[in-house]
Amino acid sequence: MIASPPRTVRIGSRKSQLALVQTHWVQSELQKAFPGHTFEVHTMSTQGDKILDVALAKIGDKGLFTKELEVGMLNGDIDFAVHSLKDLPTRLPEGLMLGCVTEREDPADALVVHEKHQDKQLDTLPEGAVIGTSSLRRLAQLRHHYPHLAFKDVRGNLNTRLAKLDAGEYDALILAVAGLKRLGMGDRIHQNIPSDVSLHAVGQGALGIECRTEDPEILSVLKVLEHTPTAQRCYAERAFLRELEGGCQVPIGVHTVIEGDTLTLTGLVASLDGQTLIKDTVSGAPDTAEQLGIDLAHRLKEQGAQAVLDEIFATIQRG
Numbered sequence: 186m187i188a189s190p191p192r193t194v195r196i197g198s199r200k201s202q203l204a205l206v207q208t209h210w211v212q213s214e215l216q217k218a219f220p221g222h223t224f225e226v227h228t229m230s231t232q233g234d235k236i237l238d239v240a241l242a243k244i245g246d247k248g249l250f251t252k253e254l255e256v257g258m259l260n261g262d263i264d265f266a267v268h269s270l271k272d273l274p275t276r277l278p279e280g281l282m283l284g285c286v287t288e289r290e291d292p293a294d295a296l297v298v299h300e301k302h303q304d305k306q307l308d309t310l311p312e313g314a315v316i317g318t319s320s321l322r323r324l325a326q327l328r329h330h331y332p333h334l335a336f337k338d339v340r341g342n343l344n345t346r347l348a349k350l351d352a353g354e355y356d357a358l359i360l361a362v363a364g365l366k367r368l369g370m371g372d373r374i375h376q377n378i379p380s381d382v383s384l385h386a387v388g389q390g391a392l393g394i395e396c397r398t399e400d401p402e403i404l405s406v407l408k409v410l411e412h413t414p415t416a417q418r419c420y421a422e423r424a425f426l427r428e429l430e431g432g433c434q435v436p437i438g439v440h441t442v443i444e445g446d447t448l449t450l451t452g453l454v455a456s457l458d459g460q461t462l463i464k465d466t467v468s469g470a471p472d473t474a475e476q477l478g479i480d481l482a483h484r485l486k487e488q489g490a491q492a493v494l495d496e497i498f499a500t501i502q503r504g
């Protein structure tokens with residue numbers, strides 16, 4: 186038998202600090218598992234990294250943070266790409282697939298406050314306090330529960346956002362717990378936002394590794410990093426979002442748990458003004474995750490979710 190030759194595997198990544206932390210973790214785990222291969226990181230800028238002065242909701246989300254990496258895979262310049270799963274569209278280009286979902290960090294959102302509000306929580310922030318978020322999902326849910334707060338868009342990487350907060354442009358920010366922890370800034374988390382106040386984004390806190398459909402060797406390499414319970418939860422979440430035809434820039438939130446042999450998926454569609462929240466829950470076997478997501482989407486549509494989404498798409502296009 187002839188041993189397969191050592192192969193150099195090229196990993197694609199965005200250049201942001203968070204993307205690099207995540208990609209270097211994948212690189213080192215795979216290097217340990219496959220000492221005969223060499224894993225190299227190749228960075229690329231995506232559209233989402235370049236356009237920093239326009240609200241995300243207005244640019245849309247069709248692969249804003251992923252397209253250049255996908256072209257790289259299809260060209261053969263890179264072998265796979267590491268993404269924050271929540272930035273990966275639910276429909277992938279022909280020839281590419283979601284090859285691996287890694288173990289999830291805490292998927293919740295976090296409240297990060299200006300130092301003058303150290304003694305406050307979401308419930309006790311004063312009337313008119315300015316909350317920075319670029320996510321319509323966070324905006325709609327927080328507006329619903331805290332109509333006396335003011336909301337303002339914020340863009341840029343984590344350090345830029347935190348600098349704007351500390352400079353007094355905002356009273357507080359809503360950021361993902363996972364991103365803060367991965368960048369060693371867990372000490373800035375002032376409050377974990379409970380799921381009854383705000384459901385998190387689909388795929389939040391997990392990494393999604395995308396690869397070519399016709400590359401079984403790479404796929405088998407990636408599978409060593411797969412975390413089955415996270416993957417099942419995220420397949421349910423992604424099927425729900427796909428069925429609703431929403432991307433990460435629509436007010437759709439989820440929550441999932443696996444207890445014993447049961448996967449429970451809660452999902453929500455919200456109107457931008459926070460007036461209408463349509464929310465429901467389904468449960469079933471974890472290996473039927475995709476069907477659970479589809480079923481929940483249909484239930485929410487029966488309860489009026491489509492009209493809420495149509496109104497949002499119309500508003501964003503007018504904006």
Ligand SMILES: NCc1[nH]cc(CCC(=O)O)c1CC(=O)O
Nearest residue numbers: 269271360361363364389390391
């Ligand atoms: N949309 C930006 C983005 N994409 C992934 C994360 C980090 C959290 C994660 O891995 O889900 C963030 C930052 C944020 O939402 O605060």
